Amino acid sequence: MQITSPHPTNPTDDLDLLDRYWRAANFLSVGQIYLLDNPLLREPLEPEHIKPRLLGHWGTTPGLNFIYAHLNRAIQAQDLDVIYVCGPGHGGPGMVANTYLEGSYSEIYPDITRDADGLRKLFRQFSFPGGIPSHAAPETPGSIHEGGELGYALVHAYGAAFDNPGLIVACVVGDGEAETGPLAASWHSNKFLNPAHDGAVLPILHLNGYKIANPTLLGRMSDAELKCLFEGYGYEPLFVEGSEPAAMHRQMADALDVALASIRSIQQNARQPDATVERPRWPMIVLRSPKGWTGPKEVDGLKVEGFWRAHQVPIANPRGKPEHLALLEAWMKSYQPETLFDAQGRLVPELQALAPKGARRMGANPHANGGLLKRELKLPDYRGFAVEVTSPGKTIAEATRELGKFLREVITLNADNRNFRIMGPDETASNRLDAVFDVTERVWMEGIEPYDVHLAHDGRVMEVLSEHLCQGWLEGYLLTGRHGLFSCYEAFIHIVDSMFNQHAKWLKVSRELPWRRPIASLNYLLTSHVWRQDHNGFSHQDPGFVDLVANKKADIVRIYFPPDANTLLWIADHCLRTYNRINVIVAGKQPAPQWLSMKDAATHCDAGIGIWSWAGTEPADEEPDVVMACAGDVPTLETLAAVDLLRKDLPDLKIRVVNVVDLMTLQPRSEHPHGLSDRDFDSLFTADKPVIFAYHGYPYLIHRLTYSRTNHAGMHVRGFIEEGTTTTPFDMVVLNELDRFHLAIEAIERVPGLSVSAAHVKQKFRDALIEHARYIRAHGEDMPEIRDWVWPNSSGGTTPAQAGD
Template sequence: MPGQELYQPNPPPEASLLPDSVLELQPHVDKEQHLDPPTLAAIKKYRRAALYITAAMIYLKENTLLERDLKPEDIKPRLLGHWGTCPGLILAYAHLNLAIKRHNLNMLFVTGPGHGAPAILSCLWLENSLAKFIPKYSRDRKGLHNLISGFSSRGGFPSHINAETPGSIHEGGELGYALAVSFGAVMDKPDLIVACVIGDGEAETGPTATAWHGYKYLDPAESGAVLPILHVNGFKISERTIFGCMDDKEIISLFSGYGYQVRIVEDLENIDQDLAASIEWAIHEIKRIQKAARTHKPIIKPRWPVIILRTPKGWSGPKELNGKLIEGSFASHQVPLTNVKTDKHEFSMLKEWLESYDIHSLLQKHGEPIDEIQHVIPWDENKRMGMRKETYDAHAPLELPLWSDSEVKKGSQESCMEVVGGYLLKVVASNPKTFRIFSPDELVSNKLFAVLEAPNSGRNFQWDIASRNKGGRVVEILSEHTCQGMLQGYTLTGRTGLFPSYEAFLGIVGTMCAQYAKFVKMARETDWRRDISSINYVETSTWTRQEQQRIPNGRIPDNGFSHQNPSFIGSILALKASIARVYLPPDANCFLSTVAHCLRAKHYVNLMVGSKQPTPVWLSAEEADKHCIAGASVWKFASTDGGVKPDVVLVGIGVEVTFEVIAAAALLRKLVPELRVRVVNVTDLMILSGSGSHPHALDEDAFDALFTKEAPIHFNYHGYPIELRGLLFGRKQSDHITIEGYKEEGTTTTPFDMLLCNNVSRFDVAIAAVRGGATKNPKVQVVAHQLIAGLKHEHQKAAEYARANGIDPPETFVTPVFH
């Protein structure tokens, strides 16, 4: 029957073209006598206890320890959970416990199949980690009942690993990111090992495929190690997995090509001996590689261990139902028996399944695990994977240099990114083990190259002889997903990172960021997780410029329509208000202030948007500090009479569009001096949110004071106008607000023509000002039509000049001067 293939631990290589010698690449281990009989018996009992608890969590609301005959009323009204992956997770967790005890390891467990939460929760209960953080899950009968009955119910644990799960640093809801998170977690933690289980469904994702290269960014002298365990159980929700259809030759060839040593564990009759010996081999290899690097005899391109664990999906559960396979097929992926409450046959199958584990023989009188099971668990609580401080209380605040010491001169022309790059170099020098930059191969292009100038601050790419064993602070890999995953792992284990990227491609990690924000939200709602640094994005190479070089005379940029997309701003705006922060600093000094603030901040997702090209420095360090603290201010130098009693308010949000607002104000001062203009710059986008909807939102009085109650307001915005409309919704001034922003126009053209195409140029701003001012000022009203016609003509002339000459009019980039 289609989809009901039997479980095959080693699929036949009927069409394989690979030579038999490939199999010789698998290291030999002595798996026959690795565990002594008492330990072998103990590990089997540990697994039985965890398997029972896991299955019971999915099904039982009452009679959770089978202390009387099971009845349909004992079954939960809604059956939620994923059984199929759980037996393999429990197997791995149990044996890693033995390795921790044997070698006194510092180890974290990252669960790629996050939907296997019942497996991890059962292990956490057995080791008493749940009770440490959540007393109602005490290691006794009452605590176990609470765990089983409350699972996937309101007030209990969800069916996916999340921040409420002790020991977790990975959400696991959206598959593909566990391995990258693991590599980030061990950076700068030389004594830490992260055991990462990757499901064979998850292994099909693009992010996982790239993350296998993560060890090439680990310096074994300064960082820990990741032990990947690829769990191949053969099936996804309703289909075979790619890896489940690969034979030994293919698996070994693939991972040997990635640079790993591969050990396949699949002997079901001796699975405990096989896995124990293989983990022992892996730990030995990790220590061998690290010792060589730490005694100044590094192995060139070391081959780190990876374990391929093959077990049947849903192992030890129901074998078949109505002639269809369950164990060893996709049918065990979620709830193997779905009608137990109403179907007598399924009910009897469930009863037989649960009783097969003989839970009563595995618990003592008061419900705690028997001594044999506890023998598997590390005696030192600090070594238990659910109690590791790295996962909940490891925050190391940065030692930040004064940003004002990096101040650039007011009135000069400076690149925000170049100036910030110089400041980040100082941050690296002050925090050599707690700060890293994760960049998708764009650091130099984004003009943050100053970070690479000092010793130990360059790139950390272990396969390049130029950067190997140099302790570099920059990880550059052309995978936004891997950068994001590493940044998350680094942040959630106590450090601080920065993710600079081209604006157009930062949206690639939008869903990852949303998953991470959910983790942070839930972490903040626990009473036992402590501080974590904010996760920080720098978005540059924006649509307003596109080019990769400087702009002498506004030449045509190197990139086109493909490099235009400010949508990541909207992704951040959609996050929980308590977490989301979006900043658009208007100049280099403001950007310095913003970066310093974000690197200090905790628990947020910070997005900073700025230009890499030289632009005017409008504010001194002191002025920038005040401006950034306020989030927005009236720029008196560009306003009529300092902004008093305006006919119209012009608002710039973003570097280049603010320049155009100021240029428009200067133009209007010449063309129509009767028009009274107030210029406002907004650097903290969230202040525009409706009153009370965001912690930074202006209350009504403050909003009125900044933007006035009645004057027309025109926003010149860097992002999509719809984002601003959403923020401003409900404000009393909404009927006299106009907004222009990016509208998906303009391809390979000059920088100023990009602004013209999207109606955010000085001419467009001036037209909006005249229209708005004409409703308030009779003197403007009588000349409005003539002025608007003239401004439209100038708009057209500038566009034609760019098309004819390939550059913008010479005066376009001249900084306006006000007298």
């Protein structure tokens, strides 16, 4: 696109000052990588001034500093509300340098003063033991995105812009990052951004041409090819390219003015009364600049600037090689620090004046510390959505369908403040949450045909067939102060394993920073789960995401297995009220027996684990012969069916039924705040009786959580053992030996003396398994006695454990 600035700058305007500001940021960035002392080079540089280990990345940093300085100029001139998302993974030196120059860094960290002593501390702490990371981490003011793992900058930026009508999110996308799958899909986020009520994202593709040791794909593409690519994505690209600073400043100032004028025009047109809103062509900037710009051209006779050798530490050994030390000193002095900082080491006043003030500084913008803006989510009384349960197992309902009704009301209550969204990969209806479509639609800025269903330019549901985008949008939305839910098929949530990891790490560090205010929790609803993917087959059968979740810090993660609709409603309400956590809820969507009234469900969920006295046969004053434990809706069904078999065939067997809804209660209290004390754990599971534990996922996780318990040796866990196919629902549990017959047989085998005396009962159950295999192959469905099984009449009630919060 031809760049003609709507606000043409005079050649003698402040671009010379802007260049000095950029040089100050570059100087501070180099200092962080290299220096322990002598921060302003006011004495000759000596080996002892150099860090013994040089860690950090220079290559992308000067370009990031260049962009930051120009955004400052635009914010000042137009009083803009802007945050900066730094995609290039190793841009930490630049982000720290710029927030220090604008003053926000020293306000948060008063020990890093704006003088020579503060500079010394600033340099020393970078990538140094006890200091700060090399990325734009939670410790960095103004950051909502850590570039340690590449691919997520643009999707985070769009998540931040949704429902933030006054915000502009400047997102720098590195050309290395642009090669990742998630980033490539993220360009399509513009099809979900509504200019009438959302903010704007200004992507800035930073082409410096090289990754760690190779050229980048986009960096080698011609401008003509890039123009076609991004026009195809729906953008209007503006090109800024070169290496001569004065000309580059002029180009960037003009391009930024054009882009901002375009954004302003798009939004003004969309926000007119009775405006017809269609998907606009949003602007973006393609910035070509040399990797390691303004750094050493060559080191030891080898090309550095404009090449991959500039990626990390261009001058490798200034502490040990005099020629390297001299080269570093010359490099740093080329920025003329004596013209940038006064006698006390403070940025000179005319450069300080270039930074925005107060909350307009990108390092102090409250959207980048979203807890400052977080409003409480309005929630209905979950009890009003209860499924009536007069006797355990008699009522049949779909748990997630009932949750959909609750979420419908959540959307209604928060419609005015636009504070809640549901994300999912084209599965909201499939996962039985379609009641939400009574009050909202799916966001869709592309064309809408008359026969389309539940598509609109405005809506609270966001669906795209990319788990990466769903997760990234929600993270950006939460990090800027809002609330949401991510619904996904259980097997395919693994696609975002690494994104979950990064968000968990972000929360872990953020909780340790008093200035980072709490944000709403990231809530996952995993359904269409392993035990009810019999129709889609083995590819859709994997319950292992919770194993990954359980690895994280106890203060961060929670894992819930509601056995029915009422427990799911209680848990969903609870999770939506929490903050600074990741909550994983695994719940089925198929018609299933309902076990607990809402009153009993609330009691049970509040404890997280409990004895279902109505299901067991143990006398009140005696210990059981066997404990039948379960976690998950299908394991609970099969456990209760197994208990029913044992009650009928072995009426003298004393059985206790324990249901686990909060998986983390199994850990010791010392390991997790929800964990049971050893005394409470033993009171539930006994100290020496066999425990037959039917678990939703891979069995080893239960062993891992309970390994230190008194009765761990007595824990016999059955779960998913990687057997699956397209088959009947009951055959899925049979294949994995989690069915009622295998559970009952194991109980008989584990109770001392029973294996011999009840051999005829075991044989009966084995015969039933043989008959099951014959029947499904003949009829293609489960036996009637399996399909139609119901729990015998009983009065309700649970005995909750004395668990934690």
